[in-house]
Amino acid sequence: MAGSIINATGSDRIWIWQLHGNRIYRKPYTNRSWIFVSGDSYDLDFLAKQLDASSSFMYEWDTRASIYGRLDGIRVIAYPSSMRDLSAMIMDIGSGRKYSIFNADIDPVLRFMAERNLQFFSLADPLDSDPHIEWAFIGGRSCLGIPCSLQVGRRHFGRIDSDALYEAYRAITDNIVIIYDNRDNFFSRILGMMLDSGYRLPRISTHGGSTYQSYGQSHYSNPRITMEGKICIESGSFSYAETGLEGLIEISRTSGLPIETASMVTTGTAVSAMEESFAVSRNILIPLRKDDHEGEKDVDTLISTDSGGLVLQPEPGIYTNVHEVDFSSMYPSIMVRYNMSPETIGRYGDLAVHGTPYRISMSRPGFLASALRHLLERRLFYKSVKGRSEIFARRDAALKWMLLTSFGYTGYKNAKFGKIEIHESITAMGRWALAASIRIARLHGFTPVHGIVDSLWLSGSGDMGSALKDIEAETGIGIVEDGYYRWIVFMPARSGMGALNRYMGLRHDGTMKVRGLHIRRRDMPPVVRKFQSDAIDILRECRTPDDIWNARDRIRKLESVYLSSLGSVSRSDLVVPVHITRHIEDYSVENLQRMILRSAESQGYAINPGSRIGAVVVDHSRGVVDLDGSHNGIDREFYRRILRMSFEPIEYVVNISRPRGRHMDLFSFS
Amino acid sequence: MGRSIPTARQVMENLSRDIMRMADLMQSGDADILKQIIMLGKKHSAEISYSGIDPYLGFVLSILLEVCRKSCQEG
Incomplete structure (x- = not known):
């Protein structure tokens, strides 16, 4: 196959998307595959007789490698779409315990690519650029679920009229990759408005949003849109948000997942896919259900x-x-x-x-160590060259995330x-x-x-x-x-x-490193982040603790300016991003989350747990928040309180720099 | 963080909370001293965690170590 493969879709028939120049060619390939069954020889004979009797499946006796060694068994030929039923049938025949089944739940596209040693976005040299693909961004802002402004590429439309919808239609028809914002079902509603206006769009499928738990926190995954003939990427997806399109391409390249799929799954799933791709390309069996559980220990x-x-x-x-x-x-x-x-x-x-x-x-060499070696070497390479280009920096970020999750995945039960x-x-x-x-x-x-x-x-x-x-x-x-x-x-x-x-x-190079301060927190309004940013700018000029101490008046003046000018701050700088983690009835205290949920509910708008929503606090003591610009005024005392909280670490830096207050190299770990 | 059992830091935090309930009934001067002792007990949580010793024993050792150090410094 010539030309860069940028995508693949399908199951029993795989469509390979190849880029030649600026054009994309899609070619279908029949995808017949197999599963492998091992077990006791008597049980395998019994299974062979059952398969002979059914005459629905071709099979052959075979010996294959697993990570633990070679296994004798039966290789049953099947299309990917029938593998689930076939596996269930074999498990039934073996009363759920007599057979071990392998290679029955691998993503069909990933398997097709790995078996033929094909790679998405293949590069001859790691320093090469990615192939150029036309892409467009469609996003905007909703007010309580109703789209009220539209962004198409660099063009901004303050209201959604026929010009705005035409621009969005052009973006969809002219580009292969569509990056869309579907918070509050924004993009779904825009597509609905376009269809209502008579535009003919590619076939659209919507995959419902969901609330999920990760590392003890609730998150909401926005509904995903797919369009026939397009690669659709939700801008809120973790991988896209963290690493951009170039990072997603790198994840697709190394994991063997199509880029659209790579944007929908967690980086942990991408690492798992990479391991499966590595196993398939080296003819190592992948268990349907692993049975190497945790060993007994005292x-x-x-x-x-x-x-x-x-x-x-x-x-x-x-x-x-x-x-x-x-x-x-x-x-x-x-x-x-x-x-x-x-x-x-x-x-x-x-x-x-x-x-x-x-x-x-x-x-x-162990399987996991070998599978990760390539990823690690690749990451260390891009880490060493990331200063040269933004593309390398994003590839580095993508590989960094994959490597981070590769460790966590070793403890994941599935x-x-x-x-x-x-x-x-x-x-x-x-x-x-x-x-x-x-x-x-x-x-x-x-x-x-x-x-x-x-x-x-x-x-x-x-x-x-x-x-x-x-x-x-x-x-x-x-x-x-x-x-x-x-x-x-x-x-x-x-x-x-x-x-x-x-x-x-x-x-010494003049850059600052800041961790754990309000400026890094996602639940702080911009005014707080701006204050800390301005304060950090002053501290950046201070080369010694004495300089910091001498800059105390400037910092205290900055604090008083922020406190006294709260009334004239832009309203958008006062929007507090709030993470809603549960339903309204599950909140037992009258906090900001509950106020927002009650306000939204009174306006007929439902907020899913895991979502993040912005609100201006109008009157905290009475539970009044502004979600859509329908209120005037702000609760100055509330904002003063959080501003003062954000002053505390800066004041600590100043006070600890006071000549007699320093702790120089008094570390207790000795 | 531990997967199935609390970390040494968590054990010492829980212990500190329990000890602090004593302070509710103490005279303010004694309560202040108790708070300082708790700080001393938690000061070496990293080493205690690394060694794998019983966090309760580590808590006491940490207090002893800090008191010894202070008395040595004061001569």
């Missing part, structure tokens, strides 16, 4: 292994001349370097996993190639590596100031290059200096202890 083993990354306890204060060093993709690097895979881990092996009873066999003991071993090796780094850094004359899982902040004036070399030699994991700070402040928590993930610092 309580002491559970206590020693059930632990996450090592996080130190910083002493709050300001520190000068601090180096930040980071392990590069620590957890994936551990998996690759130490050959971690379900089939290599056990109680016997060449390598002991520190702090656990587990051992790893290094005698042959992961095809995951195992909880690997998850535990990775964190154990991570803790060991960070502890080893602290020890080596001390030998080189540095004092650890703080450490979080794969990052260390070190004060001192030793030879950093030499220290990093020794750390890498001992741990086997790449480590780099990520920043050298003129000053860095670790903030206190309410308890007075150092907060683990709240700090700000000025690097």
Whole structure:
């Protein structure tokens, strides 16, 4: 096949979309496939007789490789659309326990591509650009569910009239990739308005939105739209929002998923797809239901292994001349370097996993380590060149997310190639590596100031290059200096202890790093973020703690300006983005979420749990919020309160810089 | 964070909350000292977590270590 493959669709018949110049050609291929069944020879004979009797399926006796070794069994030929029923039938014949079924639930497009060693958006050289595809953005703003303005590419329409709809129609017909915003069913409603106006559009399918839980938080996934002959990407999808179109293309390229599918699934699913693609291309069977469950362990083993990354306890204060060093993709690097895979881990092996009873066999490459090696090497390459171009930076971001989730997936119960003991071993090796780094850094004359899982902040004036070399030699994991700070402040928590993930610092190159402050929070109105941004701009000019102390009057003046000018701030700067996590009846206190839900409900508008919605607080004590610009006035006391809260960390930075109040290198971790 | 069991930090936070209930009945001077002792107990949570020792024992060791350090500094 010549030309770049940009998409593929179908199941029993796969349509390959190839880009030649500016044109896209779609070609169909018949996609007949197979599933593999292993089991006891007597049971397999019985299954063969049943298949002979039904005469609906062709089959042959075969021997295939799984990650644990070769298996004898029966390969049943089938179309992808019949595999689900076929698998269920075989499970019934085997009373649900006699047979192990493989390769029965692989995405048909992914399997078609992997079996033929095809790749989406294939590049001859990793430094090449992506093929050029025409794309358009269609988005806009809704007021309580009713579209009120439209954005088509760079054109903005303040109201949705015939010109606006025509522009949207042109965008859809002229482009292959449609990036759309479907918050509040915005795009669905625009398409409905276009159809009502008589425009002929490609066949449209809508896949309903849903509320889901992830890492203990509720999220709402907007309804997805597909259009025949188009690649539709929802702008709110995590992968698109984080990495852009170039990042999505990279996810499609490395996972084997079509770009539209890649935009709909989590990065964890993309990693799982990448592993499946790797397995298919190397003729390794993929279990329908894995049976390598967590092994039995005693309580002491559970206590020693059930632990996450090592996080130190910083002493709050300001520190000068601090180096930040980071392990590069620590957890994936551990998996690759130490050959971690379900089939290599056990109680016997060449390598002991520190702090656990587990051992790893290094005698042959593990499946998971091999599958991730390519992804890791690719990420480290783009990390090294990301400064050269925005495309490389986005590819790097996409691969970074995939690698991050690759670790989490090892502990996921449904992961095809995951195992909880690997998850535990990775964190154990991570803790060991960070502890080893602290020890080596001390030998080189540095004092650890703080450490979080794969990052260390070190004060001192030793030879950093030499220290990093020794750390890498001992741990086997790449480590780099990520920043050298003129000053860095670790903030206190309410308890007075150092907060683990709240700090700000000025690097020697003039850039600031800020974590855990209001400016990074998604539930703060723009006015708060603007205040902290302006304050950080002042701090950026301060090269020493004395400079910070001397800038205190400017910062306090900034605070009073923000407080006194609340009445004249643009209304859009006062919109508080609120995360609605449950239904109204499930809120027991009268908080902002409940006020918003009640206000929306009174206007006949339903908000799904997991959604984010903006509101201006008009009267907090009476529960009045403005969702659609229908109220005047603001609750100044409410905004003063949150502004004052956002002043606190800035004031802490100033006060801790007072000459007698400094904590210089007084770290307690020793 | 632990998957099935609380982390050393979580155990010590819970312990601190329980101890702080004592402060409700104490004279204000004693309560302030108790708060400081709790801070000392939590100061080495990273090392305690890393070592895998019983967090309760770690809490006490941490207090002892900090008190010893303070007395050494004061001579």
